[in-house]
Amino acid sequence: MKRSFIVIMSLLLVIALLITGCVPKGGDEVKEPTDTPSTDSSATPPSESKKEAKILRTNNGSEPGSLDPALAQGTHESWVLDHTFEGLMKIDPDLKVVPGMAEEYMISDDSLTYTFTLRDDIKWSNGDSVTAHDFEFAWKRALDPELASDYAHQLYYIKGGEAYNTGEGTVDDVLVKALDDKTLEVTLEAPTAYFLELTAFYTLYPVNKKVVESDPDWAKNASTHVSNGPFTLTEWEHNATIKIRKNENYYDSASVKLDGVDFDIIDDENTTWQKYEGGDYDFLTPLPQAVVAQMKDNNNPELIIGAEVGTYYYNLNSKVKPFNNIKVRRGLSMTLDRQTIVDKIAQGGQIAAEGVVPFGLPDENGKEYRDAVGKLVEYNVEEGKKLFLEGLAEEGMKIEDFKNIVILYNTSEAHKKIAQAAQEMWRVNLGIEIQLENVDFQVKLDREKAGDYHISRAGWIGDYMDPITFIELWESNSSFNDAKYNSPEYDQLVKIAKTSPDPNERFDAMRKAEQIVMEDMPIVPVYFYTQPYAQKSYVTGVYKPLVNYPKLTYADINK
Template sequence: MNKKFLILVSLLLVTVMVFTACSKSADTPKDTGNKPTEKILRTNNSSEPGTLDPALAQGTHESWVLDHIFEGLFKHSPDGTMIPGMAKEYTLADDEVTYTFTLRDDIKWSNGDPVTAHDFEYSWKRALDPNLAAEYAYQFYYLKGGEAYNTGAGSVDEVGVKALDDKTLEVTLEAPTAYFLELTSFYTYFPVNQKVVEANPDWAKNPSTYVSNGPFKLTEWVHNAKIVVMKNENYYDAANVKLDGIDFAILDDENTAWQKYEGGEFDFLTPLPQAVVAQMKAQNNPELVIGGDVATYYYNFNTKIKPFDNVKIRKALAMAIDRQTIVDKIAQGGQVPAEGVVPFGMLDENNKEYRDAAGKLVEFNLTEAKKLFQEGLTESGYKAGDFSQFAILYNTSEGHKKIAQAIQEMWRANLGIEVQLENVDFQVKLDREKAGDFQISRAGWTGDYVDPMTFVDLWVSSSSFNDAKFNNAEYDALVAKAKSTTDQEVRMEAMRQAEKILMDNMPVLPIYHYTQPYAQKSYVTDVFKPLNRYPYFIYADMNK
């Protein structure tokens, strides 16, 4: 049995999750001052959200909270399948592009208003509104007329989403899309309350005006300190929500967060310091869970500035990194060395691991790295010493720092260059990437849905997440081809060709494919983790 097959099997086993078993332990929740029957799960969100408006959110520091306070037409279930959420049922017409969703009868907003199909129509068109400038607007390009409206070439009335009445939503796509139902579970597709948003443009900035439709509701947001969500009594499945609330601290220092977990101040924690993961693994600590992830850790190159506009420089820097050493000695969480931008865990047209047929497109090759680097220096007019003016930009995290230090040393030892390191808050990093204010930056991407396209379409010329500013007409055409058909053989081959073009040009430098280690106290049960999401506490319990 080959290694790649084992990787796929292990990811799928973790995904189909395991409600974590209940067992007795000396661990008990620390007294939080709440009434005795109140169950408040305490964890850490790592970074201050830039927004909690679903249409404007763009990272896990926002989506982890949003996934608990909103719900889309479909949602993830504990057994790893997609099931109806706000929708009761749907039909797909013979044209394979027209969906008709019927909403549940018992769905309400946290303020008691009914959730209607009109809210969905409004929300999706709002996210596409070019005046809103939503980074994730492109996820609605699957809708007929969505891209045209967002880019100013069409009108809002031509967008393929329409409320036929309060309970019926008709959606028309540009082309058949195999993963559309899963897309409706993604946070950009969450509805917002039309009356609330239109009455107050700042509705999402204050808990007192915040309205949502999920199992929990926002009750407190102390910026850069904590976010508290409490059980939403208006949620249609509230009877099965066992927690009274979740207290998300906001600490960007992983070591401090771990100390709080060890001291009983947190009941659950992710991410974990890399040294802690290694120690817990060595001790077979039952509180450690290695969650599966469809995600890739990579570096962006700013291809618009010299010498990173030279493909030989970019490929040399990529080939001079020993990824196996990074995952074995530094990350230490079961991560897999990257072989491309698309991670393991997704199937191709033959129901086999996509990565196998796509091939190993990234490798450690010191001889070729040195050759390409010298050629690139000559072509760009730079010297090795000039690299001291450049920096790896990363968001504050002990783990990111250690990886950046390792890569810094590998480039020094293997190519004879010195680069600097610069750490900033996560939101600052995101803002600087969008502004092109970096030379090399740390990045990561978790699939919005479980299909290779969620990675491949990141680097089309028009993508708002194409921070490397890669621009290749052949690449764009292959991605468009893959999006225009449901023929799996055609789709997959187009994506494989596109990924090869991307890696031949190396605007981004894949380092490893993630796992998500987390620590969970023994008295916390029924947490589940979708393969492409942070852990869910929707049906979690404490002190069973």
Template structure:
């Protein structure tokens, strides 16, 4: 009997290996290709209109597709749109949709789905954080703010395959915006029938290369190849399995132990070691993004500009990138990172100049003056037990500890540290429930405005609650001007004002070190997206 049980157990293990192995052949059967990775945080929503961070967008970019998409070389290419035309007025686009574009449930993707999705995201009752990205549409802002009609929003389905879009003003990067997840379509019929369609894999419908089949909250997400996808023949993976693990070291241990095939986030010490060893598994991906700290300027003494500047001046950014992050990051010189070009085709960052420096002497002077103006002594400041809030991650913790020590030695202040889950951090920032908070922003499109409009007074992502009418006016001028020189001069001036006021403290400009097993092929990394696994393959 015991021998029989052992034999059955062996057969079961063999069968399990066949079903879960990556590309392993048994007889005439090839096991499914499942790429295993980690998403690091539980998504707040897998509804494109409600998503607000990379913990959601990485999954979304694999299960949805917009009118346009990004190619491997970073250029903007057709997605669901088969073609487009821009009228002589430079604000009217006519998109022709592919006739073979389908939803994961087999429905055709129509122009009406796009019209519905964009107007839904603007609906003030939905309260989408990213609604402002649709303000480029004529009447979009008015509708979202309750001052206009949905019918006046500049998006209209002319027929099943024709979408007309009218903008408020000419916008050179609008095609790139249509590749951003807030502009993804949703299935009108599905959404109208079930308001909770996006909360469960069983009811979720999408139009991308993969479809959501499993969502075990705070545990794992599985997306499987969408055979209805028009480009399905090029999709080699059968599925991608995302674990949901906050701890980078645990994720790395699983990767090094063979449980993961790919990791988009790698502990800094590991990155440094792999680079030193010249490992074939490490890639330093380019990234247009900025790591920074929000300051709650609604409370004293952070409402004093000298105190804010002192905190910024006393951070040694070079030490942070060379001794802590160690992944090719660049000390921040402002809020807009390198990688975007200006009106002359030159590096935008170079034209703005270095607006953030390290100067302990000046920091001490400003901090003393600022505290006095705030009517506070150093002892009173420390008695407040101010807290630096960050989301759970060893990297964020080490950076926070380093900054905490820099402020202690340079300014004599004691700052507490607190770590929470990413979504909790986002919620507390929105509520203004923090003193100082760790933040980061990856560009949504390749223009400096994707950073500068964050701190527009009414922006839903303005967690620092910054409000400067002069800054707002310059952002408005840049958005409304058709003259490239006027646009970029306004953005350069706006950034200079922002850094003079220092509502946020830029720390460094991102890169994205990631690792993949040598048998993983076909991954590519656009500057403004997480690594794309859509056309990846497993070749063992």
């Protein structure tokens, strides 16, 4: 798209400015080339002051279920939210957790009370001031049991948060309080080393109290959506496109080079790759696996293998026979050839899973957590088949009964190929025939929550840099425990890991918990993620945090 700028000067001054490279910037809204520009009643000749707007074009693989931070639950939502909202803290281009909406913070000597002082110059996209009251309102709203936020547990670290969310306390018991417009005080249940990083996570983003209270449907359409980040939502054609534009009210807008980002919503990776190759996109993730392999072989400079802390796995619904049987679950895990999947199918530098917690997370000594836990999964066809057949017999089932078992996955060529590989491996190694079913991502998420599946493809990207972000998933009351796993011993270890002030005790608890869940095998880990993406040579300034999709906030286009 192009942008016309109105120059309220004489023709000679315009020419002088252009010669020196000083082109005045127009208003907030980016216009199409056919729009008639005006900042006053005078008109500028079409041949003068036209400038191409910097709109980065890409794809968001699925329709967001919600662009309300409290209700979002996946990367198909968070990638947009991370560019339209900002928390008290944020992850900067150096991958450090730094103040965002907060200007500074203080932590009490006992590490239980955090006092945040907000910046003076922060505003919502509608011009309202962002206040500490907005944060208090947003966090208590996310904990409100009536809202039914899947991510409410991320606020359980706040004293009184879990009690309120589970109906055992009241909102007044939640110790987050705006002391004034600029000061937010938060008291935690126990010292939490990663709490500052957690405030950069989207569930803890603020929402505009006045807007939300006046319009319950504020987040469903661009016309009513209000945010506080570097970009603002200007268009949302559901299941088709999302457009965000630079938020001139953002305190650091001078550092934002893009005028906006256009997201298509297309779930077919081959289609999106063709659009990238054809010049319709400037940036693209994810990529078809065959394309990643080819780009790697050709040393294509547009391919970037982004580091990521995440695990790709299959849920086994333990409420449905025969997946209630540990031998069946272990048999399926032991007969899945993970190395072949990463080498021959995924082909993006992924690592065959050794447990549920991926590499890249530090332990209590700042060393690699994974090293001390070791490899907790194995490929052993003979033992796996023995266990599988024993488990089937215990459930009164036969191999033939598996013909009605279905692997559920969200529509994606990559997920399809991996599911086909698992289907074939289990056919060859166990003699079973399993069916495949693909659905829209949000439909998959909804069916998992309802327990309406047998085996489902899943993945988890860490929310912050601590192993508990994975370990807590299979706590019996976790809203993301889609495998319906239940182990009192495991729950107790998770509780210790979340509440102990002793780093050694909490990491020992996490290591023991991971060993238990990998013995019971309610899920089948497949591989540890990377995030390959394609980026045109003229795009700069993109950075990739380990726990986020690529950040486009400070990207630039220089054609």
